[in-house]
Amino acid sequence: MAGLVTAGAYTLASLGQNAVIPSRIxxxxxLMLLLLVSAHxxxxxxxxxxxxxxxPVAALLNGLGYVMIARLSERLAGLQTTWTFIGIAxxxxxxxxxxxxxxxxxxxxxxxxxxxxxxLLPLIPGxxxxxxxxxxxxxxxxxxxxxxxxxxxxxxxxxxxxxAERGRLISTSTRRLGPFxxxxxxxxxxxxxxxxxxxxIMVGQxxxxxxxxxxxxFVVMVWVATEKTSYLVxxxxxxVVACVVAYNLFDHVQTRVAVWLDPWSRYDGKGYQIAQAMFxxxxxxxxxxxxxxxxxxxxxxxKNDFIFAAIGEEMGLLGATIVLLSFMVIIGAGLxxxxxxxxxxxxxxxxxxxxxxxxxxxxxxGGVIRVVPLTGITLPFVSYGxxxxxxxxxxxxxxxxxSDVSARRLGEVPDTPMLSERWAARRARKRTDDVTTExxxx
Amino acid sequence: MNQRIxxxxxxxxxxYAVLFVQLNFIQVGRKASLDADVRNTRQTVRDFDEPRGxxxxxxxxxxxxxxxxxxxxxxxxxxxxxxxxxxxxxTGYFTLAYGxxxxxxxxxxxxxxxxxxxxxxxxxxxxxxxxxSGSVTLTLDANVQQAAKDALGEREGSVVVLDVQTxxxxxxxxxxxxxxxxxxxxDSAEAGVWLQFLDLLPSKPLLxxxxxxxxxxxxxxxxxxxxxxxxxxxxxxxTVFAEESQYLPPQTDDPIENYNGRSCGGDLTEVFRRSCNxxxxxxxxxxxxxxxxxxxxxxGIGEDVPFDLPSPAASAFGDVDYFVDNLxxxxxxxxxxxxxxxxxxxxxxxxxxxxxxxxxMTPFAIDLTRDHDGKVLDRTxxxxxxxxxxxxxxxxxxxxxxxxxxxxxASCCLKLADGVVAAAKTGxxxxxxxxxxxxxxxxxxxxxxxDTPRYAFAVVLKGTNAEISAGTGGTLAGPxxxxxxxxxxxxx
Numbered sequence: 019m020a021g022l023v024t025a026g027a028y029t030l031a032s033l034g035q036n037a038v039i040p041s042r043i044x045x046x047x048x049l050m051l052l053l054l055v056s057a058h059x060x061x062x063x064x065x066x067x068x069x070x071x072x073x074p075v076a077a078l079l080n081g082l083g084y085v086m087i088a089r090l091s092e093r094l095a096g097l098q099t100t101w102t103f104i105g106i107a108x109x110x111x112x113x114x115x116x117x118x119x120x121x122x123x124x125x126x127x128x129x130x131x132x133x134x135x136x137x138l139l140p141l142i143p144g145x146x147x148x149x150x151x152x153x154x155x156x157x158x159x160x161x162x163x164x165x166x167x168x169x170x171x172x173x174x175x176x177x178x179x180x181x182a183e184r185g186r187l188i189s190t191s192t193r194r195l196g197p198f199x200x201x202x203x204x205x206x207x208x209x210x211x212x213x214x215x216x217x218x219i220m221v222g223q224x225x226x227x228x229x230x231x232x233x234x235x236f237v238v239m240v241w242v243a244t245e246k247t248s249y250l251v252x253x254x255x256x257x258v259v260a261c262v263v264a265y266n267l268f269d270h271v272q273t274r275v276a277v278w279l280d281p282w283s284r285y286d287g288k289g290y291q292i293a294q295a296m297f298x299x300x301x302x303x304x305x306x307x308x309x310x311x312x313x314x315x316x317x318x319x320x321k322n323d324f325i326f327a328a329i330g331e332e333m334g335l336l337g338a339t340i341v342l343l344s345f346m347v348i349i350g351a352g353l354x355x356x357x358x359x360x361x362x363x364x365x366x367x368x369x370x371x372x373x374x375x376x377x378x379x380x381x382x383x384g385g386v387i388r389v390v391p392l393t394g395i396t397l398p399f400v401s402y403g404x405x406x407x408x409x410x411x412x413x414x415x416x417x418x419x420x421s422d423v424s425a426r427r428l429g430e431v432p433d434t435p436m437l438s439e440r441w442a443a444r445r446a447r448k449r450t451d452d453v454t455t456e457x458x459x460x
Numbered sequence: 461m462n463q464r465i466x467x468x469x470x471x472x473x474x475x476y477a478v479l480f481v482q483l484n485f486i487q488v489g490r491k492a493s494l495d496a497d498v499r500n501t502r503q504t505v506r507d508f509d510e511p512r513g514x515x516x517x518x519x520x521x522x523x524x525x526x527x528x529x530x531x532x533x534x535x536x537x538x539x540x541x542x543x544x545x546x547x548x549x550x551t552g553y554f555t556l557a558y559g560x561x562x563x564x565x566x567x568x569x570x571x572x573x574x575x576x577x578x579x580x581x582x583x584x585x586x587x588x589x590x591x592x593s594g595s596v597t598l599t600l601d602a603n604v605q606q607a608a609k610d611a612l613g614e615r616e617g618s619v620v621v622l623d624v625q626t627x628x629x630x631x632x633x634x635x636x637x638x639x640x641x642x643x644x645x646x647d648s649a650e651a652g653v654w655l656q657f658l659d660l661l662p663s664k665p666l667l668x669x670x671x672x673x674x675x676x677x678x679x680x681x682x683x684x685x686x687x688x689x690x691x692x693x694x695x696x697x698x699t700v701f702a703e704e705s706q707y708l709p710p711q712t713d714d715p716i717e718n719y720n721g722r723s724c725g726g727d728l729t730e731v732f733r734r735s736c737n738x739x740x741x742x743x744x745x746x747x748x749x750x751x752x753x754x755x756x757x758x759x760g761i762g763e764d765v766p767f768d769l770p771s772p773a774a775s776a777f778g779d780v781d782y783f784v785d786n787l788x789x790x791x792x793x794x795x796x797x798x799x800x801x802x803x804x805x806x807x808x809x810x811x812x813x814x815x816x817x818x819x820x821m822t823p824f825a826i827d828l829t830r831d832h833d834g835k836v837l838d839r840t841x842x843x844x845x846x847x848x849x850x851x852x853x854x855x856x857x858x859x860x861x862x863x864x865x866x867x868x869x870a871s872c873c874l875k876l877a878d879g880v881v882a883a884a885k886t887g888x889x890x891x892x893x894x895x896x897x898x899x900x901x902x903x904x905x906x907x908x909x910x911d912t913p914r915y916a917f918a919v920v921l922k923g924t925n926a927e928i929s930a931g932t933g934g935t936l937a938g939p940x941x942x943x944x945x946x947x948x949x950x951x952x
């Protein structure tokens with residue numbers, strides 16, 4: 019694992035050197051490496067049984083994105099270093115505080131409340147505000163953040179807890195209707211509620227990407243939990259209905275679809291961004307223009323939603339493929355964690371968290387390269403942005419903890435006491451010692 | 461659940477496979493058509509952002525070069541013109557949004573390293589450096605150019621200095637000029653506003669007036685009329701013109717007057733020295749339309765001045781049919797009024813031709829080009845433009861012009877350092893009709909040293925206010941010519 023981190027670091031450093039990037043960036047780069055190494059040390063110490071590919075791959079994505087951001091804007095690179103610092107701090111904090119992952123299943127409804135609250139936060143007048151057409155931002159004092167990024171974590175935890183408890187129940191109480199087994203209407207309620215949530219987000223916040231992500235997350239988790247294909251079919255049906263209605267009701271949805279189908283005739287308007295991304299990717303070719311030699315700054319939001327196009331331009335098909343493969347490795351590792359563990363809650367949580375990363379990356383990459391209509395959402399670990407980076411590092415910590423827990427349970431690593439257990443034991447020992455001392459004094 | 465999770469894995473795998481296929485389709489399959497899209501300026505911009513060689517004066521002053529920009533800028537190179545407006549009409553500007561002009565345009569391939577020769581030598585030095593940009597050295601001398609600028613000051617006009625034997629431009633300055641740095645700035649929106657503003661100014665600062673504009677030549681044109689008449693044998697040094705204040709040409713009742721209505725006459729040297737009008741009006745009529753037009757054509761009037769920078773103007777005189785019906789205009793055309801229009805560079809070339817035994821050399825400003833290693837790629841060989849008069853007539857003209865400089869209309873104001881003897885002719889073209897505001901073109905052309913000529917000059921000041929129009933060509937253009945020629949002759 020250390021070797022992999024080093025390899026990632028080396029890639030990062032060499033990429034940094036090849037680029038026409040000023041020397042001032044080197045301290046930032048050094049700081050980034052230090053942060054990633056400390057995250058690695060934290061994993062070794064706090065979760066020694068964890069999957070050894072997750073962190074290095076995430077670090078590679080973070081590093082690739084960072085190099086690209088540094089190349090686009092020195093100022094943002096500095097900020098991204100700060101966000102990485104906070105992200106890694108949160109990552110370590112999650113590893114420290116979440117020791118027995120099953121404990122989290124006790125707080126199912128708390129997570130629901132947190133998730134729903136966070137999702138609806140931007141809709142509160144005076145608190146939420148729009149940027150780039152989507153009302154997904156919240157401003158509290160000096161801090162701006164996107165609560166949606168954290169809501170997806172909370173909701174994944176809620177779904178996992180809820181479905182682990184009720185999933186079996188839901189799947190057994192069914193009626194037959196023709197060839198399909200239809201769930202009781204009572205059990206359909208959560209699905210409908212989730213669908214309602216997605217609609218609220220889509221209509222209220224104009225955030226198609228997040229809406230799609232939440233809905234996919236829910237349907238996938240219900241399907242995995244209940245093992246009923248009918249949920250998948252119903253989910254798909256609801257999705258289609260929502261799509262048709264949204265398409266007919268909202269101009270911006272129609273525009274997105276039209277631009278997806280033909281950005282060229284709308285080059286001077288809404289199609290410009292996609293067209294520029296196409297030019298960028300085409301110009302990059304197989305090997306890319308080389309870092310600092312392309313013109314990714316011509317793509318609006320190149321640092322953010324369109325960072326994949328920027329990577330494809332300057333690092334070519336090779337660089338873009340590395341990004342795709344990295345996400346596939348994360349998906350593979352995440353679902354392997356889900357397969358290995360025996361407990362439903364952990365299985366569902368690992369599935370949910372992996373789905374979030376995998377589907378989110380697909381939605382935005384697919385949007386950039388015109389596989390699906392573009393829906394603005396960040397590319398996990400790669401895009402510039404504090405909320406996204408911090409939330410994804412927290413997500414990664416949970417996956418790593420899940421992996422570690424099942425490794426301990428399977429006896430692959432000795433189930434050494436956790437930090438808090440050691441701390442409690444030490445305090446208990448000390449108290450006993452004190453008592454012994456008193457006794458001996460007598 | 462495990463089975464579903466495996467299916468989920470498979471589904472995600474398929475989705476990512478689709479992404480990979482589409483990525484290949486865009487980055488490999490459609491690369492050519494995307495790169496060829498006219499709206500895709502990425503390649504153009506990259507070509508624009510390549511290293512580009514400098515433009516230098518003959519004495520080694522850098523007048524255009526590319527400098528590295530601050531890290532993080534949109535472009536890696538910024539074209540800089542260290543001398544500002546001084547050489548703007550020579551270098552032109554090099555921009556992405558508004559193209560390139562002047563040397564930047566005509567020598568683009570050399571400067572960017574794209575000539576076949578540079579590409580070929582670049583193949584061998586592939587491992588050394590990928591910068592094979594070349595440099596361009598002009599014939600101009602920065603000191604003389606600066607002297608021209610200082611001497612002219614903020615008065616509209618042009619100064620040209622030529623090497624009489626080669627036609628190489630030593631100085632070519634017009635005021636107003638412009639700062640090409642403003643146009644080459646990467647903020648193309650602001651540059652565009654500047655460009656539009658400069659373009660709208662009536663004084664046309666964007667134009668190199670010294671060779672892209674023409675002015676009524678006034679009495680300097682008598683050089684051509686006299687040479688033509690001498691060549692045709694219509695006049696000789698012994699010819700004596702009667703003292704008269706007026707001459708009535710055919711086809712009109714409106715007589716031609718001398719300057720200020722004075723009485724004027726004498727032999728050819730005398731009327732040339734005093735710049736009388738009536739004798740040259742008579743000479744034009746004596747020569748007749750076809751001879752005069754033929755002479756003008758021989759001097760290159762009517763054709764674009766052959767020059768190695770873009771869009772040179774052509775001097776104008778008129779055609780035979782027109783003059784046959786308008787003999788009074790032929791008469792006043794003989795002393796540079798009417799429809800006669802001369803390009804300053806052309807006038808300098810005519811002065812140089814007289815100094816060069818009647819051979820008018822093709823003027824040029826680009827001396828040589830070098831590749832990145834300093835090896836000379838191409839050097840301009842001086843060529844003859846036209847043989848405008850016989851050596852004998854040229855010798856007579858030198859004598860006539862020497863008298864103008866020593867005791868004639870130029871004597872007041874053309875004073876060269878170290879007692880160098882000059883030859884010159886002045887001119888003042890009246891542009892305004894009776895009762896209109898004063899407008900005139902004040903000229904002086906000539907060369908020095910008179911007996912072993914090295915440099916020829918043409919100075920023209922555009923009189924748009926009373927200050928200029930109150931003077932004559934001699935008093936206004938003379939001091940300018942003196943300063944510039946002193947700088948040119950001091951050199952080397």
